[in-house]
Each structure stands twice: as C-alpha cells, then as structure tokens.
Amino acid sequence: MTVTPKIRLFVEHPLAEEQQVTLSREQAHYLFGVMRLTTGAQVALFNGQDGEYRAEVVEAGKRGGTLVCRDRIAPQSMPPDLWLMFAPIKKARTDFIVEKSVELGARRILPIQTEFTNSERIRQDRLQAHATEAAEQCGATFVPEVTELHRLDRLLADWPEGRQLMFCDEAQAGAHARLPDTDAPWAILIGPEGGFSDAERARLHALPYAHAVALGPRILRADTAAVAALTLWQTTLGDWR
Amino acid sequence: MTVTPKIRLFVEHPLAEEQQVTLSREQAHYLFGVMRLTTGAQVALFNGQDGEYRAEVVEAGKRGGTLVCRDRIAPQSMPPDLWLMFAPIKKARTDFIVEKSVELGARRILPIQTEFTNSERIRQDRLQAHATEAAEQCGATFVPEVTELHRLDRLLADWPEGRQLMFCDEAQAGAHARLPDTDAPWAILIGPEGGFSDAERARLHALPYAHAVALGPRILRADTAAVAALTLWQTTLGDWR
Structure with missing residues (x-):
C-alpha cells in the first residue's frame, strides 16, 4: 500500500509519469529549508491541468532542486464554471x-x-x-x-x-x-x-x-x-x- | 423620521419604555471613552429577550453611566433552536x-x-x-x-x-x-x-x-x-x- 504524500505543491509545469520538474528558488526553500525534505522524499504535485502526481525529490539544493513524477494519484478535477x-x-x-x-x-x-x-x-x-x-x-x-x-x-x-x-x-x-x-x-x-x-x-x-x-x-x-x-x-x- | 442608532449594545438588564439602564464600567468606558458619546446621544440596546430599544444617554461618567429606554425599534427575534x-x-x-x-x-x-x-x-x-x-x-x-x-x-x-x-x-x-x-x-x-x-x-x-x-x-x-x-x-x- 502506498500513502499519499503529506506535502502538496502547485507547480507551473507539465506533469506526466517520469516527467522531471525543476523547482523555483522559493519552492526549493520551502521544501528543503522549511520542511527539511531530502532526496528520496515524496511530494504530491499538481498544476491545475494534469491531475495530481506523486513525485520524488532527486536533487535538493538551497536555490533549486528537481523532482521526478512517479504515478498519478488523482485525476484532474475542475470546480464548476x-x-x-x-x-x-x-x-x-x-x-x-x-x-x-x-x-x-x-x-x-x-x-x-x-x-x-x-x-x-x-x-x-x-x-x-x-x-x-x-x-x-x-x-x-x-x-x-x-x-x-x-x-x-x-x-x-x-x-x-x-x-x-x-x-x-x-x-x-x-x-x-x-x-x-x-x-x-x-x-x-x-x-x-x-x-x-x-x-x-x-x-x-x-x-x-x-x-x-x-x-x-x-x-x-x-x-x-x-x-x-x-x-x-x-x-x-x-x-x- | 427617526434613525436607528449606529451603536448597538447588549445589556443584561430588563428593557421597556422609560426603563433606566445602569452601565457597567466596561460599557461606560466603551461608550464614553472609546466612542466619545455624551449625554443626549442615542444607542440601541438589546438583552436577548425584550427586543431592541432606542435609549438615550442621561448620565455619562468615567466609571459608569445611565441610559433611559425610549421606543422599541425591533421586536425580539430568536434564531431556530x-x-x-x-x-x-x-x-x-x-x-x-x-x-x-x-x-x-x-x-x-x-x-x-x-x-x-x-x-x-x-x-x-x-x-x-x-x-x-x-x-x-x-x-x-x-x-x-x-x-x-x-x-x-x-x-x-x-x-x-x-x-x-x-x-x-x-x-x-x-x-x-x-x-x-x-x-x-x-x-x-x-x-x-x-x-x-x-x-x-x-x-x-x-x-x-x-x-x-x-x-x-x-x-x-x-x-x-x-x-x-x-x-x-x-x-x-x-x-x-
């Protein structure tokens, strides 16, 4: 059984399985500075279009970082217009x-x-x-x-x-x-x-x-x-x- | 035409026409210290039972004061149980x-x-x-x-x-x-x-x-x-x- 990551992050980046996502300086600061995540940690990503993905930290730096999307854990869901x-x-x-x-x-x-x-x-x-x-x-x-x-x-x-x-x-x-x-x-x-x-x-x-x-x-x-x-x-x- | 007083005050006191209402120290501080009301000013009073009354300041002091209820301006209205x-x-x-x-x-x-x-x-x-x-x-x-x-x-x-x-x-x-x-x-x-x-x-x-x-x-x-x-x-x- 897999668990949904506790940290959810909105990114302005296409999401798909194995997609690499580069973090902004602010996002890197939040994940690695504030939340103290390290490589291997899991985060949920969504971008408002592609649903929600489980992603893994593959590179964690002070001014940036990289995640890789694994599986999709929720479909895209739109509120009414x-x-x-x-x-x-x-x-x-x-x-x-x-x-x-x-x-x-x-x-x-x-x-x-x-x-x-x-x-x-x-x-x-x-x-x-x-x-x-x-x-x-x-x-x-x-x-x-x-x-x-x-x-x-x-x-x-x-x-x-x-x-x-x-x-x-x-x-x-x-x-x-x-x-x-x-x-x-x-x-x-x-x-x-x-x-x-x-x-x-x-x-x-x-x-x-x-x-x-x-x-x-x-x-x-x-x-x-x-x-x-x-x-x-x-x-x-x-x-x- | 009469205007509803802007200041509304909850009091734990019976309300009726010509009823005198003695203010607590906190209420006097609020009306006369903070809101700068003086004798003759009008306030709306309610107590959770008798509806809402227009009341007039007849005595304004630093540690207390007295209002007198004039007319009732709203009936008592209870929310559902x-x-x-x-x-x-x-x-x-x-x-x-x-x-x-x-x-x-x-x-x-x-x-x-x-x-x-x-x-x-x-x-x-x-x-x-x-x-x-x-x-x-x-x-x-x-x-x-x-x-x-x-x-x-x-x-x-x-x-x-x-x-x-x-x-x-x-x-x-x-x-x-x-x-x-x-x-x-x-x-x-x-x-x-x-x-x-x-x-x-x-x-x-x-x-x-x-x-x-x-x-x-x-x-x-x-x-x-x-x-x-x-x-x-x-x-x-x-x-x-």
Whole structure:
C-alpha cells in the first residue's frame, strides 16, 4: 500500500509519469529549508491541468532542486464554471474570502470595485499566492485565477454572453432564493459592507441574467455572505448536489 | 423620521419604555471613552429577550453611566433552536466559528472535545464576549450561549430527547444531504481537523437521531465546514427558507 504524500505543491509545469520538474528558488526553500525534505522524499504535485502526481525529490539544493513524477494519484478535477465576485474588505477578511472560494469550489475570483467599496487597491499577486496555498491545503487539483480589481459597472457593461449572475441583496431579506436550473456558467456577486448603491441595485435588478437572493433574516458580513452564497449555489446548482 | 442608532449594545438588564439602564464600567468606558458619546446621544440596546430599544444617554461618567429606554425599534427575534457543536482549533479560526454561528443563526454554541481534538482548553468568557460583539454588529437581538468545553462521548451519552443531529462526515463525500423535515430541535456537529476517530464515526452512524451529510467533493477546513453546514441547515430547515 502506498500513502499519499503529506506535502502538496502547485507547480507551473507539465506533469506526466517520469516527467522531471525543476523547482523555483522559493519552492526549493520551502521544501528543503522549511520542511527539511531530502532526496528520496515524496511530494504530491499538481498544476491545475494534469491531475495530481506523486513525485520524488532527486536533487535538493538551497536555490533549486528537481523532482521526478512517479504515478498519478488523482485525476484532474475542475470546480464548476463559477466566478466569485466580491468587494475587497479588510486584509484578513479578504484573504478569508479567497481561501474559502478555493475550498468551496470557484473557477475564478474577481475583486470588484463598487460605488461603496472602501478599498481601491488590492495586491493581486498576494491574493493569488493565497489561493494557491489554499488549494495545496484543501486537496484541490485546481487553483482559481484571482484577477486584478475590476469596476463593477465596466464588468457589467462587458458581461459575457450567457453567464448567469446571482447577487446577494440585503434588501431581499426574507425572499426565497430561486435560481434557474441551467447548465450555463454562473457568477456570484457579494456586495460591499456598505451595500450596493441605489443605482447599482436598480441596474442589477434590471439585468435579465441577474438573480437576487436573500441570505437569511440577519445581516451578514461580506465574508460570511461569500461562504453562505457559495454553499447555497453549490448545493443548488453545483457539484455538491 | 427617526434613525436607528449606529451603536448597538447588549445589556443584561430588563428593557421597556422609560426603563433606566445602569452601565457597567466596561460599557461606560466603551461608550464614553472609546466612542466619545455624551449625554443626549442615542444607542440601541438589546438583552436577548425584550427586543431592541432606542435609549438615550442621561448620565455619562468615567466609571459608569445611565441610559433611559425610549421606543422599541425591533421586536425580539430568536434564531431556530439549533446548536452548533465544534472542536476548537486555532484561536483566530475558533473566533471565526463563534462569530459566524451568531450571524448565521444558532441558539447555542458548544465547543466539543473529540478524540482527535488538539485544543483541550478554551477561554469560555472570551468566546462568549466574542459572541456578544458579533450580535451587536450583525443586528441580532439574541446572543447565543457559548458553553464550556464538553466531551463528545459524554454529551452523546446524555443527549436530549428528540434533538436531531446533523454531522459532517468527510467519508460521506459525494452523498447527498437528506435531512428529515421535522420541527424538532437540531444540533450540527463539525468534526476536528483530524476527522472523527473510527469509534466516534461508528457511534455517530449508529445513533437513530444522527444524520451524516457531505459538504461537497473538496476537503473543507473546520471553519469553512461550520459556515457551510449552518447555511445548508438554515436553507433546508431553518429561518432562511
């Protein structure tokens, strides 16, 4: 019996049996400096496309190293074609939304600037690294892309044909969520802590592809709303059915 | 037109029109020291029983103060009779579970010691204060009790008649959640990060009132599982229907 390696690592490299994988300086530091692995140790690798491979350390250096893929231990598994759009909030809670989106299964994470968004800047590279780390820890074989900050009005003006939008509207409190059962791609939009502006709300309600849902009778923080909305969508239309 | 006061405060005191409420030293420090309120300022008060009242500061001191209730601005609203049982994890994530349980609507929060629980001690008073603060911020008129740490085996041995139990079992991955639609009180049990032991799992599956549910195909952290399970329960059986 073979055991799945405890350390999982996302690499931007093709994976296949006997494939050699060269590590970056940061990856080498993590595996050999922090985790103290030596040659012969096993690591699980995934790249978001080829599933998950057991790989063996064949060269361990301070500034680099090499692994060789052995057998494939899990097939590639993709989350549903679901975007999670949210207005960035405080750092820890933004990190949390990114982490939870990976665990719960989103394909793409889009920080959104709305009229009442406080945070006008994000560190896209830091959030992307956070998403990668979340995937490594939760056993996913896919890492969602975290995009740069988009303006909500521009994104809606250039909305992709056919993609449905579920948006969480406090003003709907009490209304039951009814989402059309369709194979279309979807997006979830979580409003900022200050809520949508009247103009934004009117515009969203007028969109034929947008569906307002309520998340219970209490006021939820944006990070709670993100997790609740992802759960609601996954159990209704996604891969939790 | 009157505006709802921005500051909400939980008090352990009966509330009614013209009722005087004496503040504790900590509350006076918060209102007059931190928030800089002076006499005449308005605060919303709730006590978990009498709804929410607009109250006016009539005496503001460094070590105490007095408010007088004016009109009632919200009725008392109780969450469903739902317990959230979870194995404590790292401090920030335990705080998070408590906060989210309040927002999503639980009646009682029970930290649980399972065979694989790492944390054998909790600061009950700190977690209770965190629950109170979450209620103040999310507009709830009820603060769930956070209990001391319970051992899972003892709690199950002394389980209250009629209460149903939904437990989240990773080993069920892929199975669809089917919860009996009943008016009975419920409890949700979130396992520790290391999972349930074989003995615990066998015991849970043998209980007639226990229902295993899966939370999707990916591995969830305990804090994610808590929010997802609360959402699932609330949309299926609770006050989000």
